[in-house]
Amino acid sequence: HGVDLLVWIMGSPVKTVFAKAEAKVRDIEVEDTAVAVVTFENGAYGVIEGTTSCNPGETTTFALHGDRGTVIFGDKGLEKWAVSSSRDEVAKPVDVQVEDQALLGSSADPTKVAVQGHRFHVDDLAQAIREDRDPFVTAREARSAVELILAIYESAKTGKEVVMKDFVAGK
Template sequence: MKKLRFAIIGCGRISYKHIEGLVENKDAAELVSTCDVKLDLAEAKKEEYLTKMNDSSLKVRIYEDYKVMIENEDIDVITIATESGYHAEIAIYCMNKGKHVIVEKPMAMSIDDANEMIEVAKKNNVKLSVAHQNRFNKPIQKLREVVEEEKLGRIMNGTARILWRRDDNYYKQAPWRGTWDLDGGTLMNQCIHNIDLLQWMIGSEVERVYAECDTFKNKIEAEDFGAIVIRFKNGAIGIVEGSAVVYPKNLEETLSVFGTEGTVVIGGLAVNELKTWRFEGEDEESVKKDLQVEIDSVYGKGHTPLFRDVIEAVNEDRKPYVSGEDAIVPLSIILAAYKSRKTGMPVSFPFNNFSTLDMK
């Protein structure tokens, strides 16, 4: 397998997971450059990589301008961990330069931008993957297995509960957070992972979405609490409860799926703990024992297998496990929820382009 050369654009809060993904795939990946408009952050990420690799002789160059970096470096894959509002612009530029891309969620802030990203990837024959890393969690993979085997019977409904705490300090650390220009609110930032898992397990196109949102506590433009009801074309109903104002700290992130022949609940800090596994003739406790995952943060452990999958997708010339086509679905649900909030009405699918900027 060809060893791929990586670069990171955006060296803030989540980028340490990108370093982790590269270090833990060091047999097949190497970091050649880091880039951030704040050079000290790019330098810090370089040093973090060298320290974790335990090899200060490795050549990693730092850049302030990603366009200059692309012209000067031999790069196979670029990972993008900037503010959300810049994801589409940077990804499209990189792919038009023939680079494979891993982009943090959300892939874009509008449906049109997300569709353009997908088309640009196809046009340039490059891979586009979106960091919905929780799809790789062991309990999630086990649930997906029984969904594909139809062991749940008819899936009637599912719930995604994201009950977290983000206080003023979180938003002050990075003023772009909670803005319509660059972030969106709790649904877009904190809830998109679990919304992705919910729709993935229900496995149907969306028929319509209705939402109620509010900004109860945090001094931000967007919502710090959102509730969504999703009707799927297969008849199933999805319910999303997303909060960033749980007192006094993060409580849970839980995915529940209810079928006529089974019930599954996966919880923990980042849908990493199997809580309920009820199927006729199956020993719930033994299944739970084999599937627990220890994590160190809400980001979980999924970046490492996600990076591995992209490396293999490039080498095997296949579609990534989490593609742009996959990631546009949860994005569309959230944008429909924002449109519903603005109009006070349910939003039927398909619907015309909508952006977080339309909420201003």
């Protein structure tokens, strides 16, 4: 669900995506290696990498780099926080205590997909229905992530950059 998180964190619609994806190593029904370069409407870039073919396997990691600092987090929790209040100030890392915790998920083994994150969202959806409120992640937000994933597949299949507005419109 890293794509969901990326779309939410960026807070800007996706403009274009270019991707490559293949089954390179594992005998599974889906790609085991993929990479996508995403351009957002606000001018920012994002890179999505996913693989179950590296040895040893790696945990999921998100790295956010900007003109005011860097934040790195993932399955192991918060790993780096170095943020400044302005572009002119060099961001100084804050000492981050990462406790060795059970992994929430890992791309190391495609047969061991964690379900803890799904449980939260299913429970929240049920509670939202009972309380007549929007769930934490709305259908509109989920759709943006699904559209990006489908555009990644389209780009990988055609070898061409996909313009999201055209792709979503069916062009």
